[in-house]
Amino acid sequence: xxxxxxxxxxxxxxxxxxxxxxxxxxxxxxxxxxxxxxxxxxxxxxxxxxxxxxxxxxxxxxxxxxxxxxxxxxxxxxxxxxxxxxxxxxxxxxxxxxxxxxxxxxxxxxxxxxxxxxxxxxxxxxxxxxxxxxxxxxxxxxxxxxxxxxxxxxxxxxxxxxxxxxxxxxxxxxxxxxxxxxxxxxxxxxxxxxxxxxxxxxxxxxxxxxxxxxxxxxxxxxxxxxxxxxxxxxxxxxxxxxxxxxxxxxxxxxxxxxxxxxxxxxxxxxxxxxxxxxxxxxxxxxxxxxxxxxxxxxxxxxxxxxxxxxxxxxxxxxxxxxxxxxxxxxxxxxxxxxxxxxxxxxxxxxxxxxxxxxxxxxxxxxxxxxxxxxxxxxxxxxxxxxxxxxxxxxxxxxxxxxxxxxxxxxxxxxxxxxxxxxxxxxxxxxxxxxxxxxxxxxxxxxxxxxxxxxxxxxxxxxxxxxxxxxxxxxxxxxxxxxxxxxxxxxxxxxxxxxxxxxxxxxxxxxxxxxxxxxxxxxxxxxxxxxxxxxxxxxxxxxxxxxxxxxxxxxxxxxxxxxxxxxxxxxxxxxxxxxxxxxxxxxxxxxxxxxxxxxxxxxxxxxxxxxxxxxxxxxxxxxxxxxxxxxxxxxxxxxxxxxxxxxxxxxxxxxxxxxxxxxxxxxxxxxxxxxxxxxxxxxxxxxxxxxxxxxxxxxxxxxxxxxxxxxxxxxxxxxxxxxxxxxxxxxxxxxxxxxxxxxxxxxxxxxxxxxxxxxxxxxxxxxxxxxxxxxxxxxxxxxxxxxxxxxxxxxxxxxxxxxxxxxxxxxxxxxxxxxxxxxxxxxxxxxxxxxxxxxxxxxxxxxxxxxxxxxxxxxxxxxxxxx
Numbered sequence: 001x002x003x004x005x006x007x008x009x010x011x012x013x014x015x016x017x018x019x020x021x022x023x024x025x026x027x028x029x030x031x032x033x034x035x036x037x038x039x040x041x042x043x044x045x046x047x048x049x050x051x052x053x054x055x056x057x058x059x060x061x062x063x064x065x066x067x068x069x070x071x072x073x074x075x076x077x078x079x080x081x082x083x084x085x086x087x088x089x090x091x092x093x094x095x096x097x098x099x100x101x102x103x104x105x106x107x108x109x110x111x112x113x114x115x116x117x118x119x120x121x122x123x124x125x126x127x128x129x130x131x132x133x134x135x136x137x138x139x140x141x142x143x144x145x146x147x148x149x150x151x152x153x154x155x156x157x158x159x160x161x162x163x164x165x166x167x168x169x170x171x172x173x174x175x176x177x178x179x180x181x182x183x184x185x186x187x188x189x190x191x192x193x194x195x196x197x198x199x200x201x202x203x204x205x206x207x208x209x210x211x212x213x214x215x216x217x218x219x220x221x222x223x224x225x226x227x228x229x230x231x232x233x234x235x236x237x238x239x240x241x242x243x244x245x246x247x248x249x250x251x252x253x254x255x256x257x258x259x260x261x262x263x264x265x266x267x268x269x270x271x272x273x274x275x276x277x278x279x280x281x282x283x284x285x286x287x288x289x290x291x292x293x294x295x296x297x298x299x300x301x302x303x304x305x306x307x308x309x310x311x312x313x314x315x316x317x318x319x320x321x322x323x324x325x326x327x328x329x330x331x332x333x334x335x336x337x338x339x340x341x342x343x344x345x346x347x348x349x350x351x352x353x354x355x356x357x358x359x360x361x362x363x364x365x366x367x368x369x370x371x372x373x374x375x376x377x378x379x380x381x382x383x384x385x386x387x388x389x390x391x392x393x394x395x396x397x398x399x400x401x402x403x404x405x406x407x408x409x410x411x412x413x414x415x416x417x418x419x420x421x422x423x424x425x426x427x428x429x430x431x432x433x434x435x436x437x438x439x440x441x442x443x444x445x446x447x448x449x450x451x452x453x454x455x456x457x458x459x460x461x462x463x464x465x466x467x468x469x470x471x472x473x474x475x476x477x478x479x480x481x482x483x484x485x486x487x488x489x490x491x492x493x494x495x496x497x498x499x500x501x502x503x504x505x506x507x508x509x510x511x512x513x514x515x516x517x518x519x520x521x522x523x524x525x526x527x528x529x530x531x532x533x534x535x536x537x538x539x540x541x542x543x544x545x546x547x548x549x550x551x552x553x554x555x556x557x558x559x560x561x562x563x564x565x566x567x568x569x570x571x572x573x574x575x576x577x578x579x580x581x582x583x584x585x586x587x588x589x590x591x592x593x594x595x596x597x598x599x600x601x602x603x604x605x606x607x608x609x610x611x612x613x614x615x616x617x618x619x620x621x622x623x624x625x626x627x628x629x630x631x632x633x634x635x636x637x638x639x640x641x642x643x644x645x646x647x648x649x650x651x652x653x654x655x656x657x658x659x660x661x662x663x664x665x666x667x668x669x670x671x672x673x674x675x676x677x678x679x680x681x682x683x684x685x686x687x688x689x690x691x692x693x694x695x696x697x698x699x700x701x702x703x704x705x706x707x708x709x710x711x712x713x714x715x716x717x718x719x720x721x722x723x724x725x726x727x728x729x730x731x732x733x734x735x736x737x738x739x740x741x742x743x744x745x746x747x748x749x750x751x752x753x754x755x756x757x758x759x760x761x762x763x764x765x766x767x768x769x770x771x772x773x774x775x776x777x778x779x780x781x782x783x784x785x786x787x788x789x790x791x792x793x794x795x796x797x798x799x800x801x802x803x804x805x806x807x808x809x810x811x812x813x814x815x816x817x818x819x820x821x822x823x824x825x826x827x828x829x830x831x832x833x834x835x836x837x838x839x840x841x842x843x844x845x846x847x848x849x850x851x852x853x854x855x856x857x858x859x860x861x862x863x864x865x866x
Contacts, residue, residue, distance in 0.1 A: 028105075028112035031059040050186060052118055053096070053126035057189045060099050060109065064226045066832070067103075068235035074829035075154050079311050081328060083148065083155040083817075083824045086300055086342065087141040087335040088293065089276070090159050090238060091133025092225075093487070093647030095190045096124050101491045102146075102228040129646045131165015131183035132240070134278060135566045135604075136673055137374055139647065140452075141335060143484040143673070143810040149229035149236045150486070150510060151811060152828035153818055158300040160292060161191075161223045161240035162276040169605045169644040174621030178278075178608050190225055191240070197222040198244070201298045203291065203392055211352035212395035218269045219244040220299035230486050230510055233829050241299045243272035278607050287392065290384060294393060297342040304330055305349055323356055327367035331822035334446070336374045337382045337438040343369060343445035344399040352395070358402075370821045371442040371449050372479070374670050376459060377570065382438040383429060389436060400436055404428055407444050411471065425467045443468050443475070448821045450477040453671035453692045455712065479817060480695060481671040482810035485512050488677045492651035495534040496682060500802070503527065513806035522799040525792075532795055535656070535682060542656035546601075546640060552628055555635040558597035559788050562653060562683070563661035564645055567606040567613040570668040574616055574758065575770045576602065576661060577623060579781055581738040583637055584627050591632050596785040601653065603642030612758070617641065619755055622747040655681045659784060662687030663777065665768040667712040676808040682798045686784055688773070692808065700804040704797045706787075708780035709773040718772060725766035728774065735774050739763070 036042055036055040047055075075082070097120075100106040110120050133139060141157065148155035167178035198221045205215035225238040245267070271288070272295050308329055309321045334342060343365055350361035375381065389397040404427040415421050427440045443449050443465065451457030457478035461469040469476055490497045490509050500508065503521060508514040521527040539556045547553055563576050580600055587595070602620050606613030624639035642649060660678035662669075662685055669691035679685060679696060686706040687693040697705050710718065729736055743759040745752025762771060788794055806812075818824045 025108050025112045025115065028059060028108050029116060031062060032056060032112065032116065035059055049122060050126045053123040054189055056109070056113065056118075056120075056123055057096050057127070060096060060103065060105065061189060061226075063103050063105060064099060064228055064235055067228065067233050067829075068226045068237075070233060070832070071235045071829045072237070075827065078827055079329070080154045080827040081822070081824050082307075082330055083153055083822050084158060084300070084304055084330060084332045085141065085144060085148070085155065085335065086158045086296065086332065086339045087138070088160065088296065088338045089133035089138030090130070090141045090145070090157060090240075091135065091138030091647060092130040092142045093651070094124060094127045094129060096127055097491055098146075098487055099190075099226075099228055101486055102150075102230045104231045128183040128186070129165075129648050130188075131181045131276065132159065132162055134166050134276070136671075137336065140481055140673055140810075143482065143487075144814055145227045145236065145238055146230075146484040146486060147482075147810040147814040149227045149234050150232065150484075151814060151818070152229060152232060152234045152826040153236075153814070153824055154827045155236050155824075157227065157236075157238040158296065158303075159238065159240050160273050160276075160296050161242040162273055163242075164275040166276050166278045166605065167608065171617070171621065171641060171643045174618045174625070176606055176614050176617045192224045192226075194222040194224055194239075197239075197303065199241075199299045199302045200246075201295050203294075205394065207394040207398045212348070217246050218272060218295065219246055220295060222299075222303070233831055239300075239303070241273065241296060243270045243274075243295060245269040278605070287388060290388060290392060293338050294341050294345070294396075297339055297345045301342055301345050301349055304332070305346075305354075321354065323350060323354065323360070323364050326364050330368055331824055332369050333817065333822070334369060334371045334442055336372060337442055340371075340382070340438040340442040340445070341393070341396065343441060344393075344396040344403070347399050347403075348395055362403075362406075365445055366447050369442075369446040371446040373439065373449065373451055373456075373460060373465075376456065376464060376668060376670060383435040384438065386428070386434040386436060397436075400427060400441065403441070403444060414471065421467055425471070439465070440468075447475065448477055449475050450479045450821070451670065452479060452481045453695065454478055454480060455667075455689070455694045456670045456691065459667060459712065477820060479813055479821075480692060480807070481673050481676075482808045482813040483673050483676045483680065484810050485509055485680065487651075488654070489680045493534070493538065493655040493681050495537055496531070496655065496802075499527075499530045499534055510811065511806075512809035512811065515803050515806050518799055518803035522796045522803065528792065528795040528799065531682060531798060532791070535658070535798075538656040542652055545652055549643065550640055552638060552640055554599045554638050554640070555597050558599045558635065558638070559658045559785075560656055561598050561600045561659040561661065562603075562657040562678070563601070563663075564603040564642065564650065564653060565674055567604045567610075567616055569612060569616075570664055570768050572663050572665065572768055572770055573602060573604070573620065574762070575663055575773065575777060576600070577616070577619055578735065578738050578770070578774060579778060580620075580623055580627070580637075580639055581741060582734050582778060584623075584630075584633065585734065585737060585741075587633050587636055588630075595636055596788050597636045599638045599640065601640050601642060601657075603645030603649070603653070605645065612761070615755065615758055619742065619747065619758065622754075626747055650677070654678055654683070657681065657683040658788070659683060660685045660687075662690075662693055663709075663773075664688060664690050665773070666690045666710055666715050668768065676805065679801050679808070680805045682802055684784075684787075684794070684797055684801060686780055695807065699807055700801055704800045704804075706780050706784050708776040710769065710776075715769060718769065723766070723769065723772065725769075725771040726763050728771040729763055732775055734778070735771065 032055050035058040036047060036051065039058055040051050040054055042051050100109050113120050113123070145155070145157045163184060165181040165183050168181045170177045170179050198219050200217045201220050202212060202215035202217055206213050220241040221244050223240045223242055225240060227236040227238050229235070272291050277289050308326055312321045332342065334340065346365050347361050350356040350364060351358065386397065408422055408426060411422050411425050425440065427437055427444065429435045429437055451460045457476070461476050486509060500518065504514060504517040536556065539560060543554050543556050563573060565571055567573055583598065606617055620639070620641050624641060627633055627637055627639050642653070654677050657678055660675060660683040662672060662675045666688045667690065672691040672693070675685060675687065675692055675696060684706065685693065685696065686708070688709040689707060689711050697707060729739060739759055739762060741747065742755045745754065748754040787797070
């Protein structure tokens with residue numbers, strides 16, 4: 001929605017009264033019929049399931065719009081300090097059910113659709129997952145905007161509207177194939193195009209004494225996405241930018257009759273937001289990626305400055321806007337280094353366009369920006385070649401050089417005889433080529449830097465950014481990540497949600513710490529039986545899904561052992577494969593010996609250019625092919641690779657999981673949030689002391705989690721002493737046999753050398769210490785099986801896991817950001833009045849006659865069956 005704009009203010013107040021409020025089932029049915037007939041221009045004879053979904057979505061959106069307008073009107077009136085969260089990704093998933101839950105209309109919607117002869121689950125499956133993110137980073141951003149709205153913070157998300165999201169993963173003959181994720185092909189009824197907020201973004205040109213000249217322009221057009229808080233009246237805005245070409249053509253092409261080239265050149269500009277880069281942990285230095293990052297930063301900063309100037313002009317005063325109050329009105333959070341260019345961009349806007357001096361502009365910048373680091377992997381820390389910046393953003397490179405010169409002057413004054421430290425802290429790296437270290441730029445230009453788990457923040461200050469921590473320790477903080485309990489428990493697991501609410505009420509949905517009230521119930525047999533029934537029901541649903549999509553029938557009484565996340569070597573899916581093979585070999589060696597049956601489920605996408613990760617997917621499917629078709633194994637072990645793992649599939653898998661695999665090498669995972677989602681849904685964790693696993697263990701107690709493997713210090717010592725993976729291979733017969741089987745083609749008989757690269761790397765390099773942790777992992781898995789045999793003990797651990805997940809709510813994380821970094825306070829809009837709710841009568845009789853009556857037949861049949 002528009003922010004900070006007085007035009008049309010009164011009109012919005014009036015039109016708001018005509019928006020239907022979903023107060024009862026009949027209102028829902030009337031609104032549904034109206035949208036089917038008038039918005040979609042369909043009746044039941046020609047309407048498809050997708051049409052019914054669209055009518056449902058528009059019905060829910062009507063309720064959203066009233067609160068959305070009211071919220072933005074309130075922000076306009078109060079002018080609070082606003083929080084701006086910038087992210088290259090927002091892995092939103094589906095919006096329909098989430099909006100229904102947060103608005104509190106899910107019961108009315110489901111009943112109304114039932115009476116219309118429709119099934120809500122079937123309709124929600126018509127919605128495409130919003131293709132705006134890769135994995136954890138994007139999903140975290142989605143959780144955060146949900147929490148900001150639930151906490152009634154005046155907040156805005158800013159991102160890019162990718163036409164094609166992360167690819168659709170198809171598995172063919174065990175290999176990953178990438179297909180286009182054309183998530184917008186049927187449109188998106190949740191977004192609102194805002195062409196009036198179209199902003200010019202500049203590229204190329206030359207840096208002159210008076211600024212930036214002779215640039216090429218691409219237009220950024222805004223699309224607004226409503227973000228409703230849970231059961232409050234706040235609806236915040238996620239603003240996504242889409243690249244558009246300027247309307248003018250290159251007339252020289254027309255003069256030569258080359259109309260086609262003129263049109264194609266427009267497409268080059270619009271390619272900036274055409275597709276989401278699928279590499280979330282590996283930077284390749286691509287020019288398009290740099291353009292995407294700057295496009296987002298420039299459009300967003302211009303929009304934020306526009307809003308600030310609008311409110312300053314409303315106050316009156318000097319004709320030229322002053323920016324001394326900018327940090328008091330705007331807090332900007334940079335979600336990783338992707339947005340470090342926002343710092344020189346704000347300097348450019350303030351100095352070149354607003355004629356602010358350097359000292360004042362820099363003071364505004366450092367008080368406004370804060371930076372969150374999300375990774376410890378060296379390949380994920382961005383470093384842009386100077387040659388590329390000189391070509392695409394020459395003015396910004398000039399500004400970065402000046403920032404660096406002033407920064408190094410201050411560092412040299414502090415340590416005049418430590419030239420090596422000055423070199424390490426420079427924004428400009430000289431080797432192997434001249435590059436700009438974007439993490440250093442983000443640190444220097446921000447007033448707060450945070451990691452996303454206690455162990456991660458500690459590594460940042462002790463190692464990765466040690467020099468900067470010694471220089472400015474007051475800047476560094478920790479903000480342990482969290483998940484929204486609305487989507488990741490209330491929405492995705494209604495059975496468990498209702499079971500919990502029956503015992504302790506519904507207050508936990510907005511205060512997850514209240515789940516601690518479940519601790520006394522961890523030994524109450526009736527409650528444990530209820531939790532077990534919910535888990536069994538969820539496993540039955542997943543069993544049906546797996547059969548329909550893979551053809552594999554799984555044993556619902558088996559332990560569902562799940563490892564779902566991006567496929568990456570540091571996440572160690574390959575260690576899981578070694579365990580699968582070890583279990584298989586034990587079954588083959590001792591057929592008929594009782595064992596705890598397992599269904600091992602792996603899911604995730606590999607970056608298209610990541611050869612090793614794609615080879616791991618092929619290996620998992622090859623092992624599954626052998627194991628699932630071996631009659632000696634039967635129901636004792638099944639292995640399934642989930643095709644096209646995504647948010648909507650996670651909502652099916654996580655509630656059905658018994659064991660959550662969080663087995664990254666200690667010191668590599670910044671936090672993880674999948675671990676928290678599984679914990680909230682009653683899965684026990686097997687994991688290393690990495691990321692948020694450390695804090696999970698502290699919260700629930702060591703006896704309620706399965707921890708194995710080396711610590712961060714032990715990994716560092718192993719590497720410094722000279723890690724020899726072959727030593728572990730030779731010392732463990734089961735490990736040796738598993739690797740030999742992979743190497744010798746046991747799982748790839750038609751291509752015996754297929755996995756040689758994997759085994760050679762394990763035996764000669766093993767970057768992430770799989771072989772060193774193998775024995776501890778296998779022994780820990782044996783402890784897991786023993787615990788699972790005693791279902792009462794297992795369920796007691798499950799309840800204690802659920803009861804201690806409160807710390808890992810994104811509400812807690814965002815509250816800490818707001819208090820300790822942003823300096824922002826809630827600004828809830830007033831509750832809806834009767835005047836607001838009053839709506840003009842809608843003539844629905846013709847629609848009701850055309851739509852509702854024919855559907856009533858199927859309703860009566862449904863009720864009869866029920």
